Amino acid sequence: MAHDHDHHDHDHHHEGSELSDVALRVRALETVLTQKGLVDPAALDMIVDTYETKVGPRNGARVVARAWIDPAFKARLLEDGAKAIGELGYGGRGGEHIAVVENTSAVHNMVVCTLCSCYPWPVLGLPPVWYKSAPYRSRAVIDPRGVLKDFGVTLSDDVEIRVWDSTSEMRYLVLPMRPGGTEDWDEEKLADLVTRDSMIGVSQPLAPGART
Amino acid sequence: MNPPDLSILPGIPRAAEGPLFREPWEAQAFAMAVHLRDRGLFSWKEWAQAIGAEISAAQQRGDPDLGDTYYLHWLSALEKLVVAKGAASARALVETRDAWDRAARATPHGRPIELCVEVKPS
Numbered sequence: 364m365a366h367d368h369d370h371h372d373h374d375h376h377h378e379g380s381e382l383s384d385v386a387l388r389v390r391a392l393e394t395v396l397t398q399k400g401l402v403d404p405a406a407l408d409m410i411v412d413t414y415e416t417k418v419g420p421r422n423g424a425r426v427v428a429r430a431w432i433d434p435a436f437k438a439r440l441l442e443d444g445a446k447a448i449g450e451l452g453y454g455g456r457g458g459e460h461i462a463v464v465e466n467t468s469a470v471h472n473m474v475v476c477t478l479c480s481c482y483p484w485p486v487l488g489l490p491p492v493w494y495k496s497a498p499y500r501s502r503a504v505i506d507p508r509g510v511l512k513d514f515g516v517t518l519s520d521d522v523e524i525r526v527w528d529s530t531s532e533m534r535y536l537v538l539p540m541r542p543g544g545t546e547d548w549d550e551e552k553l554a555d556l557v558t559r560d561s562m563i564g565v566s567q568p569l570a571p572g573a574r575t
Numbered sequence: 576m577n578p579p580d581l582s583i584l585p586g587i588p589r590a591a592e593g594p595l596f597r598e599p600w601e602a603q604a605f606a607m608a609v610h611l612r613d614r615g616l617f618s619w620k621e622w623a624q625a626i627g628a629e630i631s632a633a634q635q636r637g638d639p640d641l642g643d644t645y646y647l648h649w650l651s652a653l654e655k656l657v658v659a660k661g662a663a664s665a666r667a668l669v670e671t672r673d674a675w676d677r678a679a680r681a682t683p684h685g686r687p688i689e690l691c692v693e694v695k696p697s
Contacts, residue, residue: 367598379686381590385650386600391671392607394690395663402610408607443625452685478627480645491593491605497634505692529604531623538611 414489422453423486424504427562428554430463431541431570434565441465444536448486457484464527466539471518473511474527475503481529482534487559494563504528512515515566518529520554537564544571601646608653616660625652 366472381529382390393499396402406504426448430437440447444461448454461483464472477500478481482490502510511517527535539561545553556573561564596602612622629652634640657666674690682688 378684380684380686382675382679382688385604386598387659387672387675388650388654388668389600389603389607390675390690391668392650392657392663393603394675395667396611396657399662400605401614401616401662406613407603407606413595414605415602426663437644439657445654456613457619463696476677479623479630480626483621492593492642492645494642495579495645497640499634499642531619 400574414484418485419488419556419564420486420557422451422488423483423559423562424557425550426451426453426486427464427538427557427568428550429524430538431553432550437538440538444534448536453485455485457482458486460533461486461520461536462533463526463536463538464525464564466540468540470523470525471511471525472525472537473503473507474534474537475500476529476530477501478528478530480535481531483529483534486536486563499505511565514560516530518568537562539568540565542568542570596646600650604646604650604653608649611653611657611662616662617656621656622652625656627653628652 393402393404397404404419429451430440437445444453444463445458448461466472480490480495482494503526507526513517529535542556556569558569560565561568583589596605608622608677626648626655629648631647633644638644654668657663678690679688
């Protein structure tokens with residue numbers, strides 16, 4: 364359905380549409396690469412749909428909840444994160460190599476990508492805006508305790524904070540501590556306590572009773 | 576060594592969660608990079624280097640880089656990598672961008688914008 368837009372005098376009483384510079388550049392890329400057979404527009408739609416609706420932190424929450432109730436799974440998870448996560452059916456791009464780091468009463472782990480925004484997509488989806496921001500990327504390294512405070516987490520001074528720098532080759536997922544008072548909870552109920560931020564290491568899981 | 580002056584660091588922008596993509600172009604740019612990586616045009620490592628360089632350059636230019644300009648950097652990195660890999664010429668990208676611009680301006684509001692037949696980027 365091509366039109367010759369060079370001869371549109373009859374349309375001058377209409378107001379033309381305007382696309383932003385970035386929208387135009389994206390269209391140009393897609394047009395050129397599609398014509399070269401390098402991009403399949405249908406595949407692009409599927410990718411967007413996947414990340415908008417199918418992949419997100421609920422996947423990671425299931426991994427964490429499983430680790431809380433299944434010590435053998437937890438051992439495998441800490442040994443080879445990506446492989447154990449694959450047992451639950453999660454994996455693929457952005458999750459080729461995932462290391463899982465465990466919070467204990469002595470150690471709190473926190474994840475950042477100082478370079479850009481490397482993030483374990485299959486278990487957390489795409490990163491929030493703040494994760495991609497320069498203040499977080501720099502402060503997480505310089506002043507992790509201050510960052511945690513900003514997120515409402517105060518750790519006692521004797522808790523060691525370890526900051527992990529995600530890269531394209533190794534992405535990190537925090538295994539938070541299981542909240543007390545959940546001893547008889549099943550996996551599904553436990554997963555509801557696991558927030559995205561707790562798996563980045565900037566907050567704690569919800570307390571029992573915080574969600575009904 | 577003196578401790579760093581943390582007060583000079585701006586706050587972390589964590590107020591609004593918002594949608595995954597704020598505008599359709601962000602989603603398209605995201606998907607294209609992922610798709611081209613899937614197809615082997617470049618590796619994650621190359622991608623991380625490209626976008627990392629783009630972010631640093633933007634910061635040098637004075638971008639406070641609060642995460643809201645992230646997909647701008649993403650798009651610039653993608654354009655450069657695509658050209659560097661020989662998948663498209665910089666000229667074809669500019670010409671096609673301008674063709675889309677003309678097509679948009681010639682299309683009344685509410686109608687789908689279609690690229691004119693004159694454009695045959697190679």
